[in-house]
Amino acid sequence: MSSASLLHRLRTAGIDPGDSDELRLQKGLLALVSGLVSLASGLWLLIYWLLGPQLPSSLPFGLQLVIAANMLIYARWSNFEVFRTVLLSVLLFFPFMAQWALGDSVAASGLILWGVLAPVCALLCVGARESLPWFAAYVIFTLLTGAADYVLADLGGPASGVPRKVSVLFFALNFATLSSMVYLCLRFAITERRKTQGQLEEAHARLAVEQARSERLLLNILPAPIALRLKNSEETIADGCAEVSVMFADIVNFTELAAGLPPDEVFKVLNHVFSKFDELAEARGLEKIKTIGDAYMVAGGLNASLADPCGAIAELALDMRDWLAEDSALQGRNLQIRVGIGTGPVVAGVVGRKKFIYDLWGDTVNLASRITGESHPSMIQCDSTTFARLKYRFIFEDPVTLRLKGKGMVSVWRLLGRGSDKGKSPRTSRFETLDIDVSGVD
Numbered sequence: 001m002s003s004a005s006l007l008h009r010l011r012t013a014g015i016d017p018g019d020s021d022e023l024r025l026q027k028g029l030l031a032l033v034s035g036l037v038s039l040a041s042g043l044w045l046l047i048y049w050l051l052g053p054q055l056p057s058s059l060p061f062g063l064q065l066v067i068a069a070n071m072l073i074y075a076r077w078s079n080f081e082v083f084r085t086v087l088l089s090v091l092l093f094f095p096f097m098a099q100w101a102l103g104d105s106v107a108a109s110g111l112i113l114w115g116v117l118a119p120v121c122a123l124l125c126v127g128a129r130e131s132l133p134w135f136a137a138y139v140i141f142t143l144l145t146g147a148a149d150y151v152l153a154d155l156g157g158p159a160s161g162v163p164r165k166v167s168v169l170f171f172a173l174n175f176a177t178l179s180s181m182v183y184l185c186l187r188f189a190i191t192e193r194r195k196t197q198g199q200l201e202e203a204h205a206r207l208a209v210e211q212a213r214s215e216r217l218l219l220n221i222l223p224a225p226i227a228l229r230l231k232n233s234e235e236t237i238a239d240g241c242a243e244v245s246v247m248f249a250d251i252v253n254f255t256e257l258a259a260g261l262p263p264d265e266v267f268k269v270l271n272h273v274f275s276k277f278d279e280l281a282e283a284r285g286l287e288k289i290k291t292i293g294d295a296y297m298v299a300g301g302l303n304a305s306l307a308d309p310c311g312a313i314a315e316l317a318l319d320m321r322d323w324l325a326e327d328s329a330l331q332g333r334n335l336q337i338r339v340g341i342g343t344g345p346v347v348a349g350v351v352g353r354k355k356f357i358y359d360l361w362g363d364t365v366n367l368a369s370r371i372t373g374e375s376h377p378s379m380i381q382c383d384s385t386t387f388a389r390l391k392y393r394f395i396f397e398d399p400v401t402l403r404l405k406g407k408g409m410v411s412v413w414r415l416l417g418r419g420s421d422k423g424k425s426p427r428t429s430r431f432e433t434l435d436i437d438v439s440g441v442d
Contacts (some may be wrong), residue, residue, distance in 0.1 A: 014027055014031070014074055014075060014078055014080065014083075015027050015028065016078075021196040021199070022196075023080075024192075025125075025189065025192045025193065025196070026080075026084070026124075026125040027080060028188070028192065029121070029124055029125055029185060029188055029189055029192075030083070030084055030087055030121065030125060031071075032184070032185070032188055033087065033091070033117065033121055033181070033185060034067050034070070034071055034087060036181050036184065037063070037067055037091070037117075037181075038063075038064060038067045038068065040177050040181070041060040041061075041063045041064050041067070042060075042064065043177075044060040044173075045060045045061060045064070047169075047173075048060065051166060059094075059097075059098045059101060063090070063094055066090055066094075067087075067090065070083060070086045070087055070090070071083075084125060084126070087121070088118050088121060088122055088134060089118075091114070091115065091117045091118040091121065092115050092118035092119075092134060092137060092138060092141075093115075093141075094114070095111050095112045095113070095114035095115040096112050096115060096141045096145060098111050099111040099112050099145060100145070104148075104149040105145070105146070105149050106167060107167060108170075109167050109168075109169075109170030109171040109173075109174050110171055110174050110175070111170075111174060112141070112142060112145055113174055113175070113178050114174070114178055115138050115141065115142070116138060116178070116182070117178070117181065117182070117185075118134050118137075118138060119131055119134040119135035119138050120182055120185060120186075121185065122134040122135075123135075124185065124186075124189045215227075218231075221356075221357070221358065222350070222358045223287050223302065223303070223358065225303055226350065226358055230350060236349070236350075237349045237350040238347060238348070238349035238350075239302075239347070239348050239349060240345065240346075240347055240348075241301065241302055241345065241346050241347075241348055242345055243301055243343060243344065243345065244299050244300065244301040244302055244309070244343070244344070244345070244346045244348075244360070244364065245299065245300045245301055245309050245310045245312075245313040245341060245342070245343045245386060245389075246297070246298075246299045246313075246341070246342050246343070246346065246360060246364055246365050246368040247297070247298050247299070247313050247316065247317060247339060247340070247341045247368060248295055248296070248297050248339065248340050248368050248369050248371075248372040249277070249295065249296040249297075249298075249317070249320055249337045249338075249339045249372070250294065250295045250296075250337060250338050250339075250372050250373070250375075251273065251294040251295070251335060251336075251337055252335075252336045252337065252338055252377045254270075254294040254335075255294070257269075257333065257335075258294075269330070269333070269335075270294065272329060272330070273324070273330070273335070274291055274296060276323060276327070277296050277298075277320055280316055280319045280320060280323070281298050281316055284300075284312040284313075284315055284316045284319075285300070285305065285306045285312060286298050286299065286300045286306070286309070286312055286313065286316060287299050287300065287302055289358065289359065289360060290357060290359065295372075297360075298313070298316065299313075299346075299360060300312050300313050301343075302348055310343055310386055310389040310390060311389070311390060311393065313341055313386075314341070314380075314382075314386075314390050314394055314415060315418075317339045317341065317380045317415065318380070318415070318417060318418065320337060320339070321336075321337060321339070321378055321380065324336060324337060325378075336377040336378045337377075337378070338372055338375035338376060338377060338378070338379055338381075339372060339375060339379070339380040339381065340367075340368045340369065340370070340371030340372030340373070340374075340375055340380075340381050340382075341368060341371070341380065341381070341382045341383065341386050341415075342364045342365070342367040342368030342371060342382075342383045342385070342386065343364065343382075343383060343385040343386040343389060344362070344363065344364035344367075344383075344385055345362060345363075345364060346360045346361065346362040346364050346365055347360070347361045347362050348360050348361075349361075367383055367410075368383070371383065371412055374402065374412075379414055380414065380415040381400075381412045381413065381414055381415070382396075382412065382413050382414075382415055383410070383411075383412060383413075384399075384410075384411050384412075384413070386413075387399075387411075387413040390415075392419075393418070393419050394415055394416075394417065394418055394419055395415075395416040395417050395418070395419060396413045396414060396415055396416060397413065397414040397416055398413075399411040399412055399413045400412050400413075400414070
């Protein structure tokens with residue numbers, strides 16, 4: 001490792017980009033403690049030098065060397081576990097060794113109090129359970145040192161040779177410095193944890209935004225009850241619905257219109273039309289099923305949330321037809337739709353596991369699709385079940401009879417408008433019989 005790299009690791013406390021937030025906190029805290037202890041021992045050396053030869057300076061100098069060596073070894077080999085264990089051991093044992101060398105607690109000015117840094121740092125950097133042995137060792141060494149001082153006092157132990165003024169000075173320094181270090185360590189740990197908590201809350205807020213966006217995207221694909229079932233279970237979703245009103249709306253001659261437009265203009269027109277259809281369907285409480293080219297499929301009655309799905313479908317068909325005729329953005333394009341509505345039983349479910357789609361199947365769907373294909377521009381055609389549900393509230397033209405192979409004669413009614421619409425003729429006699437083969441229609 002180059003000297004520049006070594007200095008960089010010392011300056012950054014050995015923190016790597018891939019470290020977790022907790023590991024970053026531990027490395028930063030122990031680097032801070034190493035620096036503070038080294039600074040304190042340097043201050044002690046200065047004081048010893050100012051006081052003259054009456055106090056030994058080898059102990060704080062030795063502490064400086066051990067702390068510096070531990071930091072250099074850590075910066076060189078990046079073994080944080082070894083660095084942590086060595087530092088905690090120095091913090092625990094050195095104060096007791098220094099006090100034993102100086103004499104009793106009075107002579108050493110309560111130097112063993114520094115040993116409390118070991119269990120405090122262990123608590124912050126290792127964990128509550130793992131810090132217990134360090135705390136137990138500190139308590140045991142403190143009791144043993146106190147017992148030894150007690151016995152030596154009774155035996156009239158040797159005089160320490162440390163002047164009382166110096167002893168009092170170092171008592172004050174030890175208490176003040178140790179208290180400051182404990183405070184700084186706790187402050188550093190709490191500040192860093194709050195930063196981490198703030199980052200987590202910020203990440204949680206971003207995740208909530210992304211989750212809400214994903215929810216909106218999912219609800220744009222699936223009805224809300226189906227989306228919830230799909231998220232909570234992996235079972236196949238296929239429901240039989242006894243009576244659903246299904247509507248297809250097909251834009252007349254859109255293929256010919258699109259042939260003369262650039263692709264972006266084709267998309268712009270379709271997006272404008274279908275976005276409005278989505279808005280109208282949502283306002284009526286109906287469920288858009290899908291778009292197929294220039295055809296739009298919507299249904300009502302797939303759940304119990306809508307009291308009158310058949311009436312809502314009829315209202316939507318009239319809304320769509322009238323909006324196309326009146327929208328200023330489409331003036332000059334002469335867009336018209338033909339609509340087919342069928343009411344009856346369907347099977348509704350989700351197909352596939354990837355790029356899945358919610359779809360409907362059954363004779364009702366096939367009938368609505370075929371009625372749409374046989375309709376005319378701006379015409380809304382309904383099957384007999386739909387007519388029976390709406391005949392007292394809407395205006396219909398007399399039926400056209402279609403002969404559908406495999407199903408016999410089918411009557412289709414043209415929806416003209418709402419019952420309150422003025423200028424609408426309630427009926428016109430126009431009976432026709434058409435033969436249409438719908439076998440194999442999906």
